[in-house]
Structures are given as C-alpha cells and as structure tokens.
Amino acid sequence: MLTCREITELANGYLDRELPLLTRAQFRLHIIMCSHCRRYVDQLAKTVNMLKTLPHGTPPPDVEEKLVRLLERKGATELPE
Amino acid sequence: MKDQVKQSSDDGRMLEMLRNGDETAFRTLVRRHHAAMISFARSFLRERASAEEAVQDSWVAVISGIRSFEGRSSLKSWIFAIVANKARTKAKRDGRMVPFSDFGEADEPAVDADRFTAEGSWESPPGSWSDLNPERIVAGRQLLAHVMAILETLPLGQKTVVLLRDIEGLSAPEACDVLNISEANQRILLHRGRSRLRQAVETLLTGQESPNMQNEPDRQ
C-alpha cells in the first residue's frame, strides 16, 4: 500500500503516464480511497493545465522590424546556394 | 534517413516558405517564438541585453541553417537547441556561465515533510481550490500572472524544463536534447518544478503564508 507522501512523489509520473503498470495500479487504488490525495493529484493536473495556457507574448513591432532587416542583410550574403 | 523525418505538416509548409526566403513566414516565426526564446536564453544569461543578443544570433543561425535542417526534430525544438547553443557560447565568452546543474535541494520533497504524519499520511491535507479561474484576481492580480511570477522563482533547472515541456510543449526527448541532460534529470526537474508551482498556487488560494511570494523578483 502506498502512503500519501509516496503518492505526492509519484503524482507527476502518474499524470505523464510514466509509472510502471503495478505502481500505476497501486496509485489508482490509493486515490480511489483517499480524498486528500485525489485532491492533490487534481491540483497538480490543474497547475500543469494552467501552465499550458500561459500567454506567450509577442515581440514589440520595432523588434520584429529590426530582425527582419537584419535577416534581409544576412540572407543576401550568407544563404547557401 | 527520410523515413525518420518527424515533422508536422505545419512545420513542413513553414519550412518550405522559409527556405524560399518568405518574409511573412519569418515574421510568423518571430511572433510565435521570440518572447519564449528570450526567456529561455535567460536561463543561461541573467542579463536581458545578453539574452537578446544571443536570440538575435540565433535567428541568424536559424535562417542561414534552415536549408540544412533535416526535420529530425520539430522546427521548434531545433530552434530552441540553437538558442541553448548560442546562449551557452555567449555565457562562456563573457565568463558568466550559469551552471545548469541547478536541481534545487538534493532531495527536495514534492510536499513539505511536516505536512505528513510519521507514517506518511496527510497531517495537513491540501486545501480546497474552489473556483479555479486563471483570470480570477487573487492578492491584487490575476492568478495566471501569479503563476508566471512564481515560475521565475523556481531554481533554474526546474524553471527551464517547465518552460520547455509545459509552456512550449516540447516532448521529453526533445527537452533532453535541447538541454543536453539525461531523461532521469529531466523527469526530476519537471516533477519538482510542477510540485513547487502547485504548492505556490495552493498557498495563494488558501491564503497561507509563502516565503516564495515574498522573495519574488521584480518583473519588467
């Protein structure tokens, strides 16, 4: 039987489906019975999902222009045949 | 070998346009990746100006190397590998190499040990996150803005792996490749980084004190 503390160390592997089959089964058994750990795993999953929605941000227009100019110069001289 | 080519059709179209010197394609690529490349370069170079230079060098390398890019990895992961390379070279030249062996505490637990009983059961179980809306205002700003700020407080290795895997969406092998670390290290860094972030969000939402939030660096 896995302890709650062990669950918190395995939770990330569980979410990424990296646990060995037997460990995964033990993990599932634990979170079926333990509402605290179920909550923990759910919170970890929500945290990861939040990270996935973080805005990337776009560069300011002047930076974009500067890069395009730079690449035009470089492109003309350095591109291979 | 051609049969090992692993690129999305989006990458394929983009590549063809870039190889033909299409400016619109280049602009799209810049808008998509430039900001993330800067924050990634800052994993190696603390100064923003140095990171910007390294990313500029990277763009030059991307365009001059695009014809020889074979598509063994995704275009994105190839670009990040170039940034890692340029940033490392620059850091070395400036004598400011940040050691990437920043794994946090040697055996940093996912959750503080004192929240468990001696038998390993919860003594202080996780608090409830009612209404988890990323746009929700907590302590004066949106939850999502807090998450971005917390990310900056993670140990370097953790932050960088979380950035590549969760924010940029690179696969585990791609992240290992870009950072030149083992699969096991990558897994540990991701586990610790995500665990810390969960803890910080819990602290925010359940109103407990957190040392992390007080040491938060200023953001531009």
Ligand SMILES: [Zn+2]
């Ligand atoms: Zn439990």
